[in-house]
Amino acid sequence: MSSRSTAMATQFDSVRVTEHRGSDDLLTAGLGLSGLRAMTPPAFADPAAPTPAELRRRAVWANWRGIADLAPGGGYGEVYGSLAVVPGQEFHAFARVPGAHQPHRIAVQVPDAFDQAARCIVVAPASGSRGVLGAIAVAAPWALPKGCAVAYTDKGAGTDYFDLDAGLGVRADGTVGAPADGLAFVPDPASGRGVAVKHAHSRDNPEADWGVHVKQAAEFALQALDRAFPQAAPFAFDNTTVIAVGISNGGGAVLRAAEADGDDWLDAVVAGAPNITVAGARPLYDYTTEAALLMPCALPVLGIPPMPTAAAQCAALADAGLVSGDTLEARQRSAYDTLRASGWTDAALRAGSISVGFDLWRAVAVTYASAYGRFGVAEHPCGHTFSALTAEGAPRPATGAERAAWFADGSGIPPGAGVGIVAPTGDPDAPLKELQCLRGMWDGQGADAGRVRTGIEALTARTPRAGLPVIVVHGLDDGLIPTAFTSARYVAAAQAAGADVRHWQVRNVQHFDAFLGLPAYGAHYLPLLPYIYEALDRTWAHLHDGAPMPADAVIATTPRGAGNALKASDLAMPE
Template sequence: MFSAQRSSEHRGQDDLLTAGLGIDGLRAMAPPAFADAGHPTAQELRRRAIWSNWRGIADLAPGGGYGELFGSVAAVPGREFHAYAKVPGANHPHRVMLQLPDAFDAGKRCVVVTASSGSRGIYGSIAVAGAWGLPRGCAVAYTDKGAGTDYFDLDTRTGVTPDGTRAALGAPDLAFVPNAPVNASGVAFRHAHSGDNPEADWGRHVRQAAEFALQALDEALPGAAPFTFDNTRVIAVGISNGGGAVLRAAELEGDWLDAVVAGEPNVFLDAPGARSLYDYTTEAALLMPCAQLHLQGLPQPPLAAQVAPLWTARCASLAAAGLVGGSDTASQAQSAYERMLASGWTEGAIRAGVLSTGFDLWRAVAATYASAYGRYGVGEHPCGFSFAAQAPDFSARAATAAEQAAWWSDASGIPPGAGVGLVDRSLAPPDFGYAGLQCLRALNAGDGEDAKRVQAGIAGTRAQLPRARLPVVVVHGTDDGLVPMAFSSAPYVAAAQAAGREVRFWQVRNAQHFDGFLGLPDYAARYVPLLPYVYAALDRVSAHLDGDGALPVDGVIETVPRGAGKALEAGNLAMP
């Protein structure tokens, strides 16, 4: 089941949780430098990947409360164990890792298993699972769940080795080698180009990470072996896509999992109100820029004056296609806004969704997931999208050696970002991305061959209910603008509770999807972080498993935004 296994020690100035950076190093605006930008060492790549993933997930800014009101960046010495794992039927493996702290107590065996948020690499949940589990002496098992940052450069035919460094095609154990034409150009990555539908296997990815944890513990602590699911506590936790992954793990048969905490999960099941990620993402990609013109006082960035011309062009495109009514921009924006409300969006989600609109995230997610759901390879995207380094005019160009070297540590797993762009051959003024978005949206409900192929992939991601008597706590922000609670957590919890499952639900007022953006003053003033509630839910389920209390009750947590220029205080969180 596992291949390319390796281990490493991390002590002194290179610990498990922060790679020796500590809070000050994690807060630094510039990433840890490479001595040779084109040829970083494995240690440099690891440190930078940890820096990047902490900053992408947590608000570490002074005044944000991290390390004071909640969370830990304490130095945790220990060892890491890495491998590739492969689910039956998959074309490509996913990465798994175990972080084993020196303080692990073999007499009180605890493993926290997690999956990366979004499409991040193997360290993509370190601020979630690692920050809670490692300081408590738990081993933490990770999976990139079939996505990750093992980008393959098609021009130079180079990929990523087990330790994150790059090597040419033909080197042993490259993490991802796409099936691509010899003359292909640009960048390929596992989530879009593996020919697999990784989301359909998220639960199995999580279980394999837990199985790898037991094997690595046997190897690391032979005197305490064997480690089994019967004698080792296993708690699963994740946020966003990682939250969806641990809920998919919760439905698997067998008494291998002891509890689950899922934050803002991307989960889709057949229940009233539920919608697939692809459905509401492609809807938002088209309608939200116009709808947001109807709202005053949107969070910034993006700066309203900069985006207003682009969003006005979108309103005109939608009106010309008959998708919104109105003869001027104001009435068209109101029509788009009302249409989104009618399909289940809340004003809070539309308002917070300005981040995804401003950073072009809707289009990026839709293009990548269309490729994954349809199991398309390099050069096969049904809407003509591809991925490459880009020139200032958005045309594709060859990536530099320095850009390639930093992909593994810096990328989020879905371009644009880290020097890789989303190439849309249909770009045309005045509404540059509209034609491509229309194509992506049509795949959701059309009846052509490509649409049926994508829809089959979406159907394969439907979740089932968690197994009976498994404690599950779901935590979600009511203002989530990327994975709206109304389409994901709320219908999942309602169906699970109606079926008598042990599922609890915390709805957090004034919380949106991205804690990492709370370092921006306007977002910090309006929103509270979600991570403290994920940590608190882990505390509660751990105590419950110890026999020290019941599972938390359902609750709507009435938080208090801190306001402009103020530090977060315990009273703002209103922790239940």
């Protein structure tokens, strides 16, 4: 525990407290493993007007399935992880970073069996752009059964979409309402056509403040514990252990919280596959836009079946002078060689094919260009908007049922939950020009590109506070956030500065545990979450029992192969 002053300045609005016992617990909303495995989400009694309880249960289902491999044979609940029934309370609120246009959501889960003798909070910012419970599978299975509270934040992104056609958005309880109802996100302007997405349209560049979001979640957790256990109050940073854990964007957020400029409110950090921007290394937007342009053309060099449009994209790249060669094979080789020369490994490229298949590179580039440049609704520098779409891909107004489910079903970054990307049209060369425009926000000229690059410059991480124990865990096959551009550079800089940072590099692990339920991926890749839970165990033993922190390790795992169930020995946990 730290010994710093416990003064807090953050104000929390729209505070709600809900009880979760009996058939509606904290960890799985009463669904259990079988309910989380169900292929269809928990139903709403009235699809156009779900209750807050129905929305929460469905959000729990969606966020578990978006992060963890729950498929039979994948090992969850058997080899690693817990799905114990945990009764307790949830506290929800809005908080606002100083100077921000929009609030971010915070939630705190307090188990009835909270350990008042070993007070602990685990802060878990959402992965990706997910909603406030987006890290439930990352932190809650480890923390809640141990008697720790869990604090969440959506980091200024999340699923609080706003329907510009109807003038409706998402209330504090997840239901749909008008701006006068105190919504989680109201864009400026709040008019027009289509859908406004908080991550893209807040004008706040929330990624620049990830560390502040994490600390505010911890502050709210202390207040929630005061309210839950008044006889044991006050709960403060100097009498409560605080560990921050996150994966992907959440991993980047906890590393940003770790730097804190001498403010020692935080006791330890575990960061998995972190999206972290390091001085001198390639930021996410750079390698994402490069991948969007070149990866579909390059992948056949590795023996990966091409996408249906790959040959046409190779030809368009050649016409634009972006790859060389007179044959398809030569152009594919040129695209591949360019990616390898810029730092991509074969392992990252193979796993990156997942993002090609789901058009994720373009989705990230569209949303993040808007966020980094602080562009509002209808201001995207490449002309992109978001909307519900017809079967032919044309914009249309959202239905009431679609709008009602956004809070629970959205991932925070379209396409998904009935909201798609509307690209500029009317040009036969539009697909390539669209990607070139997005790429030009990184390596081009003009005021718009300058705004995007200024936003990216605000993301550069600093080394952690001296003495703060940090474990960084990253899969060496990560194809979305390659370790060569992120954690490897971060750890090298932190260790060179004398920081207490340990690094686990795990072979045969890519970015998306949730995709391991697909047989082709589950046969070749292992999950990341077991290593996050193990790192939390080692960190806890260090903080409370004085055990040494683990050494750096390159972990040689064994893929389970087709048709085989995961075994503990496959994971090869370091000793």
